[in-house]
Amino acid sequence: MAPAFELNTTISNLRDLTESDLSPYDAIYLGNITCRLYEGNLLEHLDDLREAIAILKGQGQKAYVSTYTTPRNNDLPQIQKVVAAAVEAGADAVEVHNLGVLKIVHEAHPDLAVHIGGFANVYTDVGAAVLKRYGAVRITPNYELSLEEIGEIQREVGLPMELLVHGKMPLGISDDCWLLEYEQTWGVPCPALCRQELFLKQGDWAMKSIGKGVLSGKDVCLLEHLRRLMTGGHACFRVEAASESPAYRLEIGRVYREALEAALSGSDGLKGQWWDTIRHHARIGLCNGFYFGTSGMAYHGVQSPGADAAEAQRSGVGQ
């Protein structure tokens, strides 16, 4: 019998994998998708990647191997090596954000399970249907879509949708790393630069910079809405923790494991200590992303742990 839901997260390198207790998770996405120079990136160190897959399989967890979001021509050979290594090592799926890479993967490994990542810009059911023809078995729709739109795509295409339920949501990707400007000033060379806590702020708005990538400053949090997600037919949930600490991965993962199991049993109860843990790890605050059709930094819910009046007004949230 298939498990009722899957909770997964992201790990960039072998050190993060070995230093993190990943027991709350059913599956792990391996590799940093934003930059080839990321410290110890599993997508560049294939022996580490094989070892990581073996560790996860040994723990009874699924191993998914990610690929870069926006590769240029000279990145393609490495991606082909990564995918070949993933297949050889028994990875359960690869995640693809780039449609050219999807074509390459499908032609080389037509039976390989492919998960479509959030940067692939799936906005419509016809877009999802195209990717299904190329071997997609699961899709993370673009983060801008509402639950209503995601549900329509799921119904039309018949593929499971993966939802980011907690963590910092990707907001964009660049072709260049602007943090390199600070190597000398700060005396911090690449690849240590983007592992620092770097936030961009403007008034009450914040984004986290990870070099080429920009993430939401607030943590997306759907803790209050898990039953709704399950009732809506969703079963694949991600805690985005690539740029977080081992403690974040473990403690947030435990909260969601417990909460999902509770939701599965029909419980609406939310434990106070869950909120304590989530608030402890949310440096800037909480939001719901775009799932409710308003601005990504708004929070909807009775607990409102991250909302304030100005946000509600700005996003048109009247509750």
Add this chain to the structure above:
Amino acid sequence: MPVLLVPAGSRAAAQAALDAGADAIYVGLKGFSRGGSRNELTAPELQDVLVAAHAQGRHVQAALNTIPRQAERRDLVEKVGELIGWGIDGVIVNDAGLVAELRSRYPRLGITASIGCVVMNEADVAFYRDLGADAVVLPGTLTPDEIAAFAQVPGVVIEVMVHMVDEFILLGRCWMPSYYQMNQALPAPLGSSGGRLLGSVKRGGAGVCFKICEQPWELYRGVRCVVTRLLPSRQISAINHLADLLNAGVDVIKLQGRSLAPDLVAPLVRRYRLAIDAWMAGEPLPAFAESCLEPSWTVMRR
């Protein structure tokens, strides 16, 4: 023979582009294009532009680069049928699914995969060709060597946006503005008077790009603000490197800027016309005084 494809945000700009030597122009259609309602043409205006351009043997493309919501997709597909009736030479779209659907529905329609499709490698080029795109638009940040490899992919036209803003985040990979704010004054939905597709900023409909990446930001390292600064972005103009691109096999030289006024479009087009004509005649390209245009000529005005 390379084609010079030029933006036009009004009938006057279209005429200025044609007079200055554009081989083809692309326009927005009210309600269906990214960037909001400004710089879009009404149906009668587009029909006028089609007549004027075709009379001179030039082509017109419609940028239908809003990604519609599920319920709006049928409206867009039907609108394309209407445009074909008016004589449109091609459409520019921003979604892989739409490329496939339009190809299936309109087998003879010219379809371009927009720069928002983020075609950055030769496998992307082949992917969009296989879906049914006749052309793909590449950013001007790619190198001539990369573009030469792309040009080896058979059966697809290579367009390069040689005059464009290289923003902090890649075009087609940014949803920062809608994270902050949705458009509070939502326009009417399609089907009502003045209506438009209600897309996000990425999708381009109701959403408005607040140009947040062009505003000052405080950079915090840990708890300390270390600098207040603008995020990196730049105006690209390949005018002095055009020969390299054309030698690499670029089919279409494309300029960005439906917001440009007619008096800015004309000199910009004349420069590129001059350079392309020189290349075609086998002559050295004229050396322009500056590689980047004057600030008033740039989309960002900085």
